[in-house]
Amino acid sequence: MSAQKLDGKATAAKIKADLTGRVAALRARGVTPGLGTVLVGDDPGSQIYVAGKHRDCAEVGISSIRKDLPASATQAEVEAAIDELNADPACTGYIVQLPLPGHLDAMALLERIDPAKDADGLHPVNLGRLVHMVDAPLPCTPRGIVVLLQEYGVPLKGADVVVIGRGITVGRSLGLLLTRRSENATVTLCHTGTQDLAAHVRRADIVVAAAGVPHLVTPDMVKPGAAVLDVGVSRVDGKIAGDVAPEVAEVAAFLTPNPGGVGPMTRAMLLTNVVEAAEHAAA
Numbered sequence: 001m002s003a004q005k006l007d008g009k010a011t012a013a014k015i016k017a018d019l020t021g022r023v024a025a026l027r028a029r030g031v032t033p034g035l036g037t038v039l040v041g042d043d044p045g046s047q048i049y050v051a052g053k054h055r056d057c058a059e060v061g062i063s064s065i066r067k068d069l070p071a072s073a074t075q076a077e078v079e080a081a082i083d084e085l086n087a088d089p090a091c092t093g094y095i096v097q098l099p100l101p102g103h104l105d106a107m108a109l110l111e112r113i114d115p116a117k118d119a120d121g122l123h124p125v126n127l128g129r130l131v132h133m134v135d136a137p138l139p140c141t142p143r144g145i146v147v148l149l150q151e152y153g154v155p156l157k158g159a160d161v162v163v164i165g166r167g168i169t170v171g172r173s174l175g176l177l178l179t180r181r182s183e184n185a186t187v188t189l190c191h192t193g194t195q196d197l198a199a200h201v202r203r204a205d206i207v208v209a210a211a212g213v214p215h216l217v218t219p220d221m222v223k224p225g226a227a228v229l230d231v232g233v234s235r236v237d238g239k240i241a242g243d244v245a246p247e248v249a250e251v252a253a254f255l256t257p258n259p260g261g262v263g264p265m266t267r268a269m270l271l272t273n274v275v276e277a278a279e280h281a282a283a
């Protein structure tokens with residue numbers, strides 16, 4: 001057996017085509033969605049991600065605003081950049097690229113973002129709204145995973161989902177999304193303290209690997225016919241290594257390629273959040 005590819009790149013392209021029309025409609029009403037990015041330091045990976053986000057924006061007609069600060073930037077300097085984006089009407093949504101240099105108080109900076117402009121859906125107020133199941137911008141990677149599964153008709157209702165990794169940006173937030181009434185999945189959130197990871201994964205209809213451990217999920221751990229989503233981005237010998245061993249394709253029914261799976265969906269959901277924020281502001 002060879003798994004069907006959960007093609008994030010192709011699905012993201014469809015979403016971007018839809019967003020292009022919505023952006024044009026907003027522009028016709030005099031509203032131009034604008035994405036801001038705050039990048040601190042010169043980490044090459046972060047530089048590439050931020051450049052990619054601005055390219056995505058140009059593709060769908062979203063204008064973009066870059067604030068690049070040196071690695072030595074002080075808390076007050078980053079706060080000033082955030083305050084400018086909060087006040088700038090041309091910026092309808094923005095992100096502070098993570099991780100931030102260690103000398104900065106990341107939580108204080110996240111809290112300073114206007115929740116209405118939180119394109120990442122990671123502001124504590126918006127995560128709190130997700131806990132309360134009240135409408136708010138949703139975290140991009142979890143939302144992208146749900147949309148990708150829906151696109152391929154992988155049933156969520158009643159499914160047993162094992163999420164590996166309890167990080168805020170993926171694992172923990174994804175558990176909240178999948179257990180909403182609209183998704184109605186049953187979620188087991190596994191992490192480094194989990195006693196027998198393989199035993200949990202073996203029972204899962206859907207496995208989401210977001211631990212950042214290369215090839216953590218091996219074929220012997222996967223139930224035949226499961227859907228497996230690989231969120232991992234580790235660099236091994238200069239190449240991207242996911243959390244899922246390639247041989248899992250022989251056991252799973254659905255598998256995300258990596259690259260080309262969850263990453264492009266994350267970017268498409270960032271654009272979606274920016275357009276939705278502009279649509280709300282225009283309403």
Ligand SMILES: Nc1nc(=O)c2c([nH]1)NC[C@@H]1CN(c3ccc(C(=O)N[C@@H](CCC(=O)O)C(=O)O)cc3)C=[N+]21
Nearest residue numbers: 049095096097098099120259260261262263264266267
């Ligand atoms: N505030 C904030 N928001 C983020 O969303 C955020 C962040 N900080 N910090 C870093 C992580 C990482 N992340 C990725 C998004 C897309 C790809 C992506 O599209 N990757 C391509 C491959 C690109 C390549 O070749 O490097 C793919 O999977 O096909 C990767 C990684 C967003 N992050």
